[in-house]
Every structure is written in structure tokens, then in C-alpha cells.
Amino acid sequence: MASSVHSRSSPVLLPNSSVQTPFLPKQSQLSVFKKKKPFNFASKKVVSCKASNEHSSSPNRFDRRDVLLGLGSVYGATNLVSDPFALAAPVSAPDLDICEKATVSSKSAGEIKVACCPPKSAKIIDFKPPKFSKIRYRPAAHLVDREYLDKFTKAMELMKALPNDDPRSFMQQANVHCAYCNYAYDNGDPNHQLQVHFSWLFYPFHRLYLYFYERILGNLIGDPSFAMPFWNWDAPPGMVIPEIYVDPSSPLYDEKRNVDHQPPKMLDLDYAGEEDDLSKRDLIKSNLAVMYRQMVTNKTASLFHGSAYRAGEKPSPGMGSIENNPHTAIHRWVGDQRQPYKEDMGNFYSAGRDPLFYAHHSNVDRLWNIWKSLPGKKRRDFTDTDWLDSSFLFYDENANLVRAKVRDALNTRTLGYDYQKVNIPWLKNKPTPRRPGRANGKGQAKAAETNNNNDTVIRNVFPIVLDKLVRVEVPRPKKSRTKLEKEDEEEVLVLQNIQLDRDVGVKFNVYVNDEDDEIPTGPEDSEFAGSFSNIPHNQNKGGEKLDTSLTLPISDLLEDLDVEGDDNIVVTLVPKEGKGLVSIGNIKIDYIRD
Ligand code: C2O
Numbered sequence: 239m240a241s242s243v244h245s246r247s248s249p250v251l252l253p254n255s256s257v258q259t260p261f262l263p264k265q266s267q268l269s270v271f272k273k274k275k276p277f278n279f280a281s282k283k284v285v286s287c288k289a290s291n292e293h294s295s296s297p298n299r300f301d302r303r304d305v306l307l308g309l310g311s312v313y314g315a316t317n318l319v320s321d322p323f324a325l326a327a328p329v330s331a332p333d334l335d336i337c338e339k340a341t342v343s344s345k346s347a348g349e350i351k352v353a354c355c356p357p358k359s360a361k362i363i364d365f366k367p368p369k370f371s372k373i374r375y376r377p378a379a380h381l382v383d384r385e386y387l388d389k390f391t392k393a394m395e396l397m398k399a400l401p402n403d404d405p406r407s408f409m410q411q412a413n414v415h416c417a418y419c420n421y422a423y424d425n426g427d428p429n430h431q432l433q434v435h436f437s438w439l440f441y442p443f444h445r446l447y448l449y450f451y452e453r454i455l456g457n458l459i460g461d462p463s464f465a466m467p468f469w470n471w472d473a474p475p476g477m478v479i480p481e482i483y484v485d486p487s488s489p490l491y492d493e494k495r496n497v498d499h500q501p502p503k504m505l506d507l508d509y510a511g512e513e514d515d516l517s518k519r520d521l522i523k524s525n526l527a528v529m530y531r532q533m534v535t536n537k538t539a540s541l542f543h544g545s546a547y548r549a550g551e552k553p554s555p556g557m558g559s560i561e562n563n564p565h566t567a568i569h570r571w572v573g574d575q576r577q578p579y580k581e582d583m584g585n586f587y588s589a590g591r592d593p594l595f596y597a598h599h600s601n602v603d604r605l606w607n608i609w610k611s612l613p614g615k616k617r618r619d620f621t622d623t624d625w626l627d628s629s630f631l632f633y634d635e636n637a638n639l640v641r642a643k644v645r646d647a648l649n650t651r652t653l654g655y656d657y658q659k660v661n662i663p664w665l666k667n668k669p670t671p672r673r674p675g676r677a678n679g680k681g682q683a684k685a686a687e688t689n690n691n692n693d694t695v696i697r698n699v700f701p702i703v704l705d706k707l708v709r710v711e712v713p714r715p716k717k718s719r720t721k722l723e724k725e726d727e728e729e730v731l732v733l734q735n736i737q738l739d740r741d742v743g744v745k746f747n748v749y750v751n752d753e754d755d756e757i758p759t760g761p762e763d764s765e766f767a768g769s770f771s772n773i774p775h776n777q778n779k780g781g782e783k784l785d786t787s788l789t790l791p792i793s794d795l796l797e798d799l800d801v802e803g804d805d806n807i808v809v810t811l812v813p814k815e816g817k818g819l820v821s822i823g824n825i826k827i828d829y830i831r832d
Contacts, residue, residue: 327549328627329439331641332423332432334358340420342587343741343777347578352587354416356633357405363634365642368453370654374465376604377658379480379597382467387482389464393455394489394593405633406454412590414447414632419586420776426549431779435586436554436786437547438540438625440561441606442647444599449653450632450640451596457635465655468600471568472529473663474522476601477505479572483594492592494574494582507564508761508769509571510745510814525564527761529664531768532559533609535791538616538728538832542609545787548624556787559768560609565602566771570743572598579774580743586775604657607650612665615725616832619648671799672752672763700825701735704746705818708811714827718803724793727829731767731809733788735823738772740784744816745771750792750807751799764798769814789830 337355377386400407417423421431434443448466456464470476478501483490498513499505506514507525514521536542536559544558572594573584582592589595610617620626626645634640650656702708712731719729731748738744752765760766768790778784796802809825 326624327426328624328629328644329425329432329547329549331362331629331631332417334631336424337417337422340416340422340587341777341779342420342579342585342775344579344774345742349777350579352416352420354413354420354587355422356410356413356417356631357403359633359639362631362639362641365640365646367646367652368654370462372463373651374463374655375658376465376468376600376655378470378476378660379467379482380470380476381658381660382482386467389459389461390455390467390482391488391490393459393464396458397455398489405637405639406458406635409591410633411451411454412588415590415595416587418443418447418630419589421553421779425551425553430550430552433553434630435561435773435775436557436784437545438543438558438620439547439628439644440544440558441603442628442644443630445603445606445647445650445653446630446632446642448596448599448603449647449655450634452655453635454633466600467597468604468657469594469597470660471505471507471564471598471601472525472605473661474525477522477525478502479505479594480597483597490593492582492594494577494588495572495592495594496574497576499571505568505571507567508747509564509567510771511570511743512815523667523762524760526664526667527669527763527766528564530667531669531761531766532563533605533664534612534668535794537612537614537791538830539618539620540830540832541728541730541789541791542617543620545789546622546624552782552785554784554786556789557770560602560605562788563769563771565598566773567745568598569773570771584743584774586773589773603650607657608662616728618832620832667762669762669764669766669798672759672765701737701821701823702811703818704811704813704820704822706813710809710811710825711806712809712825712827713806714804716829717805727831728791729793729796730828730830731790731792731807732826732828733770733790733822733824734826735785736770736788736820737783737785737823738816738820740772740776740778741774742816742819743772743774744820745769745814746820747812747814748788748790749810749812750795751801752810753808764795767792767795767809770820772816789828792827 334356335358339351339353339355341349342352343349382390394408397406397411398408402409404410418432418434421433423432424430425432434440452464452466453462455466456462467480467482469480479495479499481501482488483492484500485491486493504518504521505525506521507528516524540546540558542558542560544561545556547553547555569583569589570580572592573580573582577584579585579588581588583589583595583598610619627643629641629643632640632642647653702710714729716729731750733748747769748767749765750767752763768788770788772784792807796804796807801807807827811822813820
């Protein structure tokens, strides 16, 4: 990524003892300082990281930092999250009798109804782990040989040739995704539709979905040892659409893909609807940094898997790390911009119609295995029975309807498969601080600009509508924690009540203490804490928007930035796509155990 053309200034301490006291707004004050004119730094009474003569020469630079919000009290803002234990029960397999058509919409193309309910069955069998004589290995799609490709092609051909009403057919299988992801079912309460994304159901649902898909393919070619490929997008050789998927005469091909993203175009794991202008080398660096952040920094179950989601609850409590990014970015990068609903990969209802979807999710599934194998005491799956006993319905290779639970999905080897071993280059790509470390800056005030004559103070700032870059100062309830305390509890930044229409593509990035005057850069910087993104899916039901949260780990990041002793952090939110279409209810710092 291009670095700033301006040189950085280090913090300047004013010769006044009061500067050692961190600036904190009054406890009751919740204020926004809106910049109308460039700051007059000479008049400032507190220390600022920006204090430097450099600023006076470029008066427009501060106009970019559209808003600075000061959050005065830790407990000042209303906690709008409902009690997660109100109805503690696992999400149960949906009742196919009350499956409804999915509603898909977009601002420009309007609304359509899509029939994606599966055929009914008088009988439901409970899942039993398969018997097998040897583990089948899913290969990296860019490494397969001719013999494998012929088999895979044949299997897909046969699946596509099955009659549409066969539950194992290509269309019916694609509809499984549509039904579970575009609200065809309800979650044990007619007021709350079932959604497997944006929650802890994401990994197990997709693992089981792919498992049955693979068994069907194997069965069709009479080879129960068949294993489908994975798209190895987390390593440079896999950062293009694998060759085997782009031959127009192959059943692996899908016409509804972004025409500008064909090989050799390199995948952007931080994609936000616009073409990157990075060199290949910088793009690889950025991609590997995204992977490091999402896989290594996110080291507890809820950070990785997402938020708890139980029977009777409203959908979409919060995505886990990989689901959010890059999983979503890849869907949107592959989806065809010419299609009304960005089909196929760019919309949940149609994503399963692209054979590439299954290779994409195979890699997501592989990352779940890798995540658990990395060092760290908290890299375990949940033990909560509401998670373990959540169940789904799938048709198996014999067209029997099977009820499978999350607990059936925990170990791929129990399911009879594993992944080909390939390099994991992102393990060594830890983001680095953009600003030089603050050698003796511990405990110092952050760039909390005071209110002066030029500023407008607005109270009750939340919800924030994210139509421009926004900075929020967030107090930290604890600081200078010991190593042990940090191992015990991860410090997290929580964005609550993120609201948006379900059918819009949105992405914003979150930075911590990136006080550069330029727009913050990218994932290769420690300051980049993560991002939020949405795959358009369906119409809001009864005006109910998507209402979710984002939880980002910051313990490591604060250490890397050498600000562990600070009382506050400055959080910068940068809308990348869908400006003005998202609002955020509150931002706070919390401490979590798993
Ligand atoms: Cu179910 Cu990648 O989405």
C-alpha cells in the first residue's frame, strides 16, 4: 500500500506538568466535535499527537477528519443488547412444512420471490458418522491433476443432470443455501426468521452442507473416497480464481461472475466493491495481513465463530472473524456486477449456484481446522449445549432427509475427510505499526482534541450514521494489565447495534489510534483492527433491519502500538462501501473469556 506522502510527527509535550494527565471529557459528557475550520493548535491546553508546525502549512488536512466523537463515560451509553439467555435452547432443525419463499431485493431492481424450499419427506433420519476405510483428502484446486479433474467434472455433470425435483440435484443443493440464508424458515418463532450467517452457526452449518454435497458427488461417480477441492485463497498461488473453474465448457464454470476478476486478476481479501490499485506485491502483503489478523489475533471461540444464537432469537447477533472478512469480500469479489442482485456469489440466495462456492467454503472449513491447531489455550470450540445441539436438515447421497447437529461437525476426521497440506504463509505476516513506537509515551493522552471556538458540540451522538470517516474516543475500563490477565481475558472493541438494510452491500473498516492525517491505510498496519461487511441477501421483514454487532480483539494490537497504558483509544471508522447506509448504536470496550 502506498504510504503517506507526509512525514510523521512524533508527539510533542508541552512544557506544563498538566500534560501528564490524560485528557478525559467529563463523565457525563457525550460529545461530538465537528471541525469547521482547521485546528488552532497553539491554543490547545492538552497534549496532542498532532501538535507540530507541519499542520499550519496545510489547512485542509483536518477537514478530512470529519468528526471526532468523545465518549465520556464507560457506562454512559445505553446498552441496547437484549438478554441472550432469555430463551436458552438450541436452534432446531426447521419445519419444512412452514418453509416460505425467500424474498430477494435490491434498491435498483426491486423485489423478487424465490422458491427455494426443499422437497418434503415423511421420514427424518438422525445423522450417524460415516464408516470409511481411509481418510479422503480435499486437494487445493490449483494443484489437482488431470485424473482428479476428470472425476470431479464427471460428478458435477451428473449432479447437474439430475431432475430438478431430486433433492440431490444441482439446483436443489443450491437452494439449501438460499433457504437457510435468505430466511425461508423461522427460528422456532414466527416473528424471527432463521439465519445461519452472522452467528456461531456459520462454520458448522457450512461444514455439514459441504459434507452432504461431497457425499452426493462421490455417490454419483461411484467413488465414496471422492473429496472436493478447496480454493486456497489464503496463499499467493491460490489468490486467483482456480483455472479449473474458468473453462466455459466445464460444468464447473458459472457465467454469473465478475468479468473483471478472471485470472490472472488477483483476489483482494479487503475488497469493498472497488478495484484496488495495488501492485501484486502489495496486494499479497495486504491479503496475508488480513489472514493473520483474522486467524491469529482472533483467538477465542466467540471471536472466531461469532456470537451465540439460540432458538426463538432474532437473527444475526454477530459474525465471527473469517465469516466477516475475507469470506464476505470473496463472495462479493466473485459476484457479477451486471446482475440485478449481484448473482451468483454476490447474493446469499444464489451463491450455491456457482460451483466455485463449494471450493470457497471448503477453504473456510479448512481454516476452522487450522485455527484450532494454532497455539493458544482458547482456540477451542464452544462447549455450550445450545451450540452443540443446534441442528439442520440435509438430504444425503441416498436422498434421505437427515437431521445433523453441530456436535456432529466438530471433527472432519470423524466425517472421514481432511485437507491436503499446503504452506500457510500468513502465519508470518503480522501487521506492523504504521507510526513509529512511542518510546516513552506510556500513559500519555491521546489526540483528544478539546472543544474550542471553532467546534460544534453535539450531544447524544449515538447512533452514528456512517456517511463519512468518523473518530470516536473510547475509554478503557482497565489498563496496563498483566500478561496473565491478558491471557485470561481478551480486550475487545464492541460495535453494538450495527443497523443496515439486509439487501445492501456494505463495508467499513475499523482502526485504532490511527491518527494520521491521511485516510488510514490498510490491513498490513497494526492500527487496522478489522472490518464489517455484508453480503446482500433479502428484503427486511416488516421493516426490521439487519441489527448486528462487531467484536474485534485489541489486546495484541494495543501492545504492538505501545499504548497499553492509555486511558482511551481513538477508534476510526472508515466507510468503504455503502456510505450512509449503516448506523452504529454504541461503541465500547469489553473483556471476554471465550
Ligand atoms: Cu453461506 Cu459464504 O455463505
